[in-house]
Amino acid sequence: MTTDRETLDLLGRRHPEWQEHCQRWRWLLDSLEGGERYRQAVYGFDRRGLPVRNLVRHKREYPDPREAAGASPMPGSDPFAPALPFGADPAAFATDDDYELRRARTPVPTFLAEAVETHLARVYSREIRRLGPDALTGWWQDVDGCGTTIDQWMAETVAPLLLTLGQLDLCFDHPPAPPGEEVETRADQARLGLDSCVASCILPENMLWWRLDESGRRYEECLVLERHDSGDGPRTRYRHWTAEGSTLYDEDGEALAVTPHPFGRVPIVRVFDRRKPRCRNIGQSRYEGIAERQREYYNRDSELILSDTTQAHPLLQGPEDYVQPDGSVPIGPGWLLPKKKNSGGGGATYEGFDIVEFPKDGAESIRKNKADIRDDVDRDASLVRTPAREAVAQSGLAKMLDQADGNNRLAKIARVLAQAERLAAELALTVLGDGEAGPSTPGAIEVVYPAEFDLYTTEAVARASADFQAIAARAGALPRCEALMLARLLRLCLPGLSDPHYAECEREIDRYLEGRSAGGDPPSAVPYDEIARRDVFQDINVI
Structure with a gap:
């Protein structure tokens, strides 16, 4: 068999931005998945030929060079093969090797997955409004050909990967024809369901090479790595996409299938969380800092486990000649x-045995560092409230500042997901219409994610309402200043409202203060005491 040299060159292409970031993408996905995938992952080899893992090896944990010649190979030396035989216990190598003992006994933290799941649970707990043509409405009920709705696909597949990686490629195409079926007319396509649209995700590590158009928003051609199941296990395949069709190659460069399409463009779109400023087609993950702290916590936890294990077996010190x-x-x-x-000197003495006490300061320092890392992760994810002033007790509005920050962060995530879903809907509509059914007007497709999230407890909402009403009840002497203050407090109490809602509320505040300054009587039944008044002004000082 002979293969065209140009085909082999095509399959060997790797984009420079892919080469720079592919290892990082694998690490972020391992951090999201956790478990054995995180524990056994290999990210290359160090200078002594041992695999680089999430658990860092200490200098004293390297094997003696004098014994390296007769030593058996370390488990996991092949990054593409399992570190242990299938079905083997992960602690099989945790014998006299401190490094393998730490790796086997240390539980993998799940900070990244917890943060992503917490944020997405808030975003998708609210209703999402979608408007579009009838064809798109039908596609939203089954986006991948397996009965998955758009809500399930976004919440369970696209959103976690997009937020973790900072980018994700979405591919849209017609489903393949069943084996043995001939498709000659549009009636055959409709009968077999081949005129529908099937969506799938392409991980960034599998998008090997690409060429963008002048705008930098569309692929002109790209090379995708695929894994195809077979009787002998998964097989590696390469698919080359162009604006006219796609070609599937095997590892030797032989063309297995040529599939033309009428879309007029590559039916793949890369959606971003945020773009890296020095790259043209690479996203920036907002959870990368949490993944870094997860790895550091994992290493410190392993040190603590080894330290506690060693100190559980104290050393006995006694006479040497015994x-x-x-x-x-x-x-x-x-x-x-x-x-x-x-015996000697006319008398007898006895030498005692002593227990060697291990120093505890090192272990306590590790425990304190672990707690600090956990706090950093919570602050990074807006999962805890940081006091504005440690000396001032928090109440009411001081806590709302932290809640407002969390609401703003969730609103940014919601905007990213809404933009990704709009791009997906536009390309799906193009595929459904074979390149001719794109939206005719900018408002043909509308996807609106929530911008308000209920982050307050019932007690906090009731207290904030009472404080706001108490301040408004004593307003009227300085209408302009008080209008600005009440408008600011309104935005802190109710974050995430749309600008028209805020404008309507501010007009209502202005009308109320104008009436009060003109001599209107204050409400007579406003429960308000001196303690509540002090709390309100204390919160204003904190703000």
Whole structure:
């Protein structure tokens, strides 16, 4: 079999931006998945030829070079093969090797997955409004040909990967024809369901090479790595996409299938969370810092486990001449340890045995560092409230500042997901219409994600309402200043509202203060005492 040289060159292409970031993408996905995938992952080899893992090897944990010649290969030396035989216990190598002991016994933290799941649970707990043509409405009920709705596909597949990686490629195409079926007319396509649209995700590590158009928004051609199941296991395949069709190649460069399409463009779109400023087609993950802290916590936890294991078996220190030639110490009946008798000078003395106490400061320092890392992760994910002033007790509005920050962060995530879903809907509509059914007007497709999230407790909402009403009840002396203050407090109390809602509320505040400054009577039944008044102004000072 002979293969065209140009085909082999095509399959060997790797984009420079892919080469720079592919290892990082694998690490982020491993951090999201956790478990054995995180524990056994290999990211290359160090200078001594040992695999680089998430658990960092200490200098004293390297094998003795004098024994390296006769030593068996370390588990996991092949990054593309399992570190252990299938079905083997992960602790099989945790014997006299401190590094393997730490790796086997240390539980993998799940900080990244917890943060992503917490944020997405808030975003998708609210209703999402979608408007579009009838064809698109039908596609939203089954986006991947397996009965998955758009809500399930976004919440369970696209959103976690997009937020973790900072980018994701979405591919849209017609489903393949069933084996043995001939498709000659549009009626055949409709009968077999081949006129529908099937969506799938392409991980960034599998998008090997690409060429963009002048705008930098569309692929003109790209090379995708695919894994195809077979009786002998997964097979590696390469698919080359162009604006006219796609060609599937095997590892030797032989063309297996040529599939033309009428879309007029490559039916793949890369959606971003944020773009890296020095790259043209690479996204920036907002959870990368949490993944870094997860790895550091994992390493410190392993150190603590080894330290506690070592200190659980104290050392015994005694007379040197009491130790037998084989290294043992004689023990009497009933596990009695006799003392060494020294005779001389007309008397007898006994040498005692002492327990060597291990220093505890190192372990306590590791425990404190672990707690600090956990706090950093929570602050990074807006999962905890940081006091504005440690000396001032928090109440009411001081807590709302932290809640407002969390609402703003969730609103940004919601905007990213809404933009990704709009791009997906536009390309799906193009595929459904074979390149001719794109939206005719900018408003043909509308996807609106929530911008308001209920982050307050019932008590906090009730207290904020009472404080706001108490301040408004005593307003009227300085209408302009008080209008600005009440408008600011309104935005802090109700973050995430649309600008028209805020404008309507501010007009209502202005009308109320104009009436009060003109001599209107204050409400007579506003429960408000001196303690509540002090709390309100204390919160204003914190703000």
